[in-house]
Amino acid sequence: MRELDDVGQHETVVEGGSAARAWKFLGTRWVLGLACAAQFMVVLDVSVVNVALPSIGSALGFAAADLPWVVNAYGLVFAGLLLLGGRLADVLGHRRAFVLGLALFSAASLAGGLAGAPGALIAARAVQGAGAALLAPATLTVLTGTFPEGLARTRALAVWTAVGVAGGAAGNLIGGALTEYLSWRWILLVNVPIGVVGVLLGAHLLPAGRGRARRPRLDIPGAVLATAGVAVLTYGLAQAESRGWGDAVTVGAAVAGLMLLMGFVGVEVRVARAPLVPLGLLRARSVGVGNLILLLTGACLIPMWYFLSLYMQQVLHYSPLRTAVGFLPHTLVTMAVGARLAPHLMRFVGPRPLIVTSAVVSAAGFWWQSRITPDSAYVDGVLGPAIVISVGSGLLLTPITTAVTSGVDPAHAGAASGLMNTTKQVGGALGLAALSTLAASDVPGVQALTAAYARAFQTIAVVLAAVAVVALALPRQRD
CATH class of the missing domain: 4.10.860 (DNA Excision Repair, Uvrb; Chain A)
Known part of the structure; x- marks a missing residue:
């Protein structure tokens, strides 16, 4: 039996059976929607806890040194198992990997939402990261297995990418709203009903995608x-x-x-x-130097949300929702500059000069951010630095991605992409741990807290200035 796909405008062969009839009825729009919803959840949970951290710390009695692990437990396990998760998607088949990953992610979300102690929450976040590491590659392989190469697949991947960006951007806002109007626990519990529906739909609607005849080693x-x-x-x-x-x-x-x-x-x-990272990749100067830049950049930009969230709530005494709204300039400016201005500039200058310049701009923004005081107003204490930081980071990420993936053998393109994502997440985890230590203060009071957060922002400025120097080692190239 053959049907006309109402999204991709191509014909899909449908075999007999109940699952196939359901697949025919719902069409590829449902597959795209299901994959995008799962990807949104995975990316959302990287950032959704940021605004809720003070509430979590107070409710469960977290020590200051342990609170960053609410963020890091998810990010580290997600990053460390991401490459393995991609291979498992080939071994298990797309549908099975999707269902198992989403089920594990949802069960861990339930455990985290009901956690009564710091250790239980951190463990649940780690299991969440494992589920995300299996689920995220499966969402992509479901799409590539459903849509043939050409315009249909390009459009589907564009939607999938946009949803991922939106998930990261919406994390702070959704986390702030849920924390203020319900409870911090709902930033995790909200995943459960969505996950249950996704598991049921995925088990019946997704193509099996049994993988290649010769399955890769793990x-x-x-x-x-x-x-x-x-x-x-x-x-x-x-x-x-x-x-x-x-x-x-x-x-x-x-x-x-x-x-x-x-x-x-x-x-x-x-x-x-079958190594997770073919080390021959790193022999290419663009890949080796580019991943070092990504490591340092992740160590700066990811911890920013943590320290700025604590500053707005603990020093400026913003509510969770007001804090989330306070992050909107970072999100909107970064997305606008990254999507519009960065590709245009790369046509004229190439990645290396743009990385150097944008790293310097970002460093200047963080140096301004480090001038905060307990009496800073939103305009000079958050908004002004946010615009400079966001312009710099928006211009920074696109050319880094181009540099890291340029000159890579097509056979290693997936490994290069996985290495890039892993490097950024690992950099964020290491940076948050190091900066939390640097910003520690035994002196009570908002003055000491402000000084501690200022030290973190000063250090980020210095590291980004070092990124500009390291970027000079990248090979010259044009987009």
Whole structure:
């Protein structure tokens, strides 16, 4: 039986059976909607907790050094298992990977929403990250398996990408509204009914996508070593805040994390038949230097939301919803500049000059942000720096992505993309742990808190200035 797809304008072969009849009835619009809804949830949960952090800390009795792990537990596991999740989507089949990933993500959201202690919430966020690492690649493979190459697939991927950007942008606003009008727990519990509906629809409507005849090998040891290494190293950096840099736990965790990462490199080079990261990729200067820039950039831009959220709520005494609205200039300016201005400028100057310039602009914005005081008004304490930071970061991300993926063999394009996303998330986790330690203060009062957050913003400015210097090592190229 053949039908005309009402979205992609192509014919799809439909086999007999109840699942096929449901697939025929709902059409590919439902597949696109389901994949996009799942991707929205995955990206949303990276940022949705930021505004709720003070409420979470008060409700569950979090120590200041442990609160960043509400963010990092999700980001680290998501980043560490993302490459493995992509391979599992091929092994399990698109439908099965989608359903399992969404079920795990939803169950962890329920556990996190009902958590009564810091450890339970952090564990639930880590399991959420594992589910997201399986679900996110599955949403993409569902689309590429449903829409044939050409205009139909291009349009579907454009919608999928836009939804991902919207999820990241909406996280602060949705988190603020739910926290203020319901409870912080609903930033996690809201995933549960959506996830249940998604699992039921996915099990009956999605094509099986049984994968290739020759299924890829799985580098599970590499994935475990990479995730554990970064998590233990991040834990060591975070412990320096309360224990000091010379403490045995701090030093031991940092050394153990580095040894695990060295073990990961050894597995990738000598053991793995299908390594998660083909190390030959890093021999290309654009890939190696580009990922170093991404690591440093992630260490600056991702922690920004954490410290600015705490500043607005703990120092300026904004409500969660007002804090979320306060973030809108960051979101809107970054999206507008990144989507419109950055591609236009790259036609004339290429990635390297644009990365250097935008890193300097971002550094200037963060230096302005570090001038905050307990009496700062919104215009000079948040809005003004936000515009400068957002112009810089909006111009920064597109050329970095171009630089990292340029000159890559098509056979390694997926690995290069996965490495890029992993590097950015790992940089954010390490940066948040290090900056939280640097911004720690034992002195009570808003004056001390403001000074602590100012130190974090000053450090970010310095690191972004270093990004401008590192970018000079990128090869010359035009878009």
